[in-house]
Amino acid sequence: MKILVTGAAGFIGFHTATRLLERGDEVVGFDSVNDYYDVELKERRIEQLHSLSQKTGTPFHFIRANLADQAAVTECFQKHNFDRVIHLAAQAGVRYSIENPHSYVESNIVAFTNVLEACRYAKTPHLTYASTSSVYGANTRMPFSEHHGADHPLQFYAATKKANEMMAHSYSHLFKLPTTGLRFFTVYGPWGRPDMALFKFTKSILADELIPVFNHGNHSRDFTYVADIVEGVIRASDQIAEANADWNSDEPDPATSNAPYRLFNIGNNNPVKLSAYIEALEKALGKKAKQDLLPLQPGDVPDTYADSNELKKAVDYQPTTSVEEGVADFVAWYRNYYQV
Template identity: 60%
Template structure:
């Protein structure tokens, strides 16, 4: 089962799993945080006549419905990608983050616990690093200073997952994604917003006066990482020590990994590549840092390389070009 299956990462992962011979039950409530039609079109492109994908329209916070879904199916693995996303929106509508990211998450954990799921994989976020400034961000560092409710909700997911790994021996793996971009991306993300504005001759908002750095990670790299993780069930770490606790592992079947490009890029460079791909310059509206945001993200992926022999490596030039090509085709430009 994949929750958030009509989302940007959810549909891409579903396609990869189906191509690998899996049957996917995709849970998504198609909410209107952004255009539901884009979500429906993603799923339509995914299905393409395949009966290996089944969409279930359901609220993750609906405990009885989630219970029934787990009792009706026998899932080998569950990937939780459903979340109320976005840092800035969490300042406006905090309750939606609690309903989906915390209540919904517990409902999925309970479903896994009672139905014998072999591996629970879930999306965390680079935002959990919060006030951390030591670069690159390592899963072995403490992350107890979130700067947005979204980040706090993702950190709580990691804590709850550990509890279920401890109490019920449920194998859980948390994945901290770093600024995912690419075709079929989210309309609230910078690349989508910038592309739309530039093509419509409107200025783009550049926060922190352009002094932002992000570990931009291409969608195919994220999906490859998740796919490999699903197929490797975590075990207890024999070297874990409570006197010097490693946040990335445990004495129970629990792991956390970064999935990022291991390369921080300046936001202005990101915009420059986009301008090159569009053949058009952006008019920039330089603004202060937004509340809840951080100036830089940068992923240490040593554990991903060591445990899965995998390291994302797609260049900005390739990834942004693929997005622009998709955008122009999708919107008939």
């Protein structure tokens, strides 16, 4: 297939494009390569994708442009006829959305509108896009299920991703565009973002610096290894969303619809306390962390826990990588990449 991967220079987008090239799909990567974090890391990911393309003989094309630029998106879809679109580009980061909400409007709302419109007119067979566990916001009923409401986000980032889900549904309903939204739960692993906790903790521990541990390390996360996320993304993309014939408008199910629309959690289904996550990192590094214990930050959710049963039923897959194994893989990559 020919597949568009937006955000191909990003963390999850890079891994997704890599996996698609490895299995023989032609990939078009689309990314603005902005300076939200280390541009060199993004450029190295792009280099890796070009190298893999040459090695495997599978075509990889890269478009360096902003998805908020409607003309650039239109040109991309006019030049290429996509069998699938996997939209992973976004302005990420819970805390940064408090400082710079306008960036999230451009990257998460305007850009997604352009992607939806392009898919609509191109009659794209299936659009799969990234959402986030953060949409569950003030929900306290665990584990988080797609069948529960998610109407009280606690940060603007989460609000924009919830908006993406609603925007996708409108296009599925109006134009019969098959869409699948994927709620990612705390993704980590090699080639990760420098603003993520694991990346920052590793750098600080190796430098004998204090690491900030919010909520005194007592909150838990459903940490999910990036390779597990990618497997779920690709399997969901391969299987085109269909309308739910049993959907009842009197008691609507938020996870499905009478339009070709669906939502899935992708999480490890095994929440781990932040303190235990740090212990796994200490073990992988062979070094103890110096911890600065702090209260819970504004906008942070105390716990996340994914119910991944719907993903399992739909595509016969659930994440399985343990935190100990995943953190060790990240540390091995980090030491090799930075030669430390």
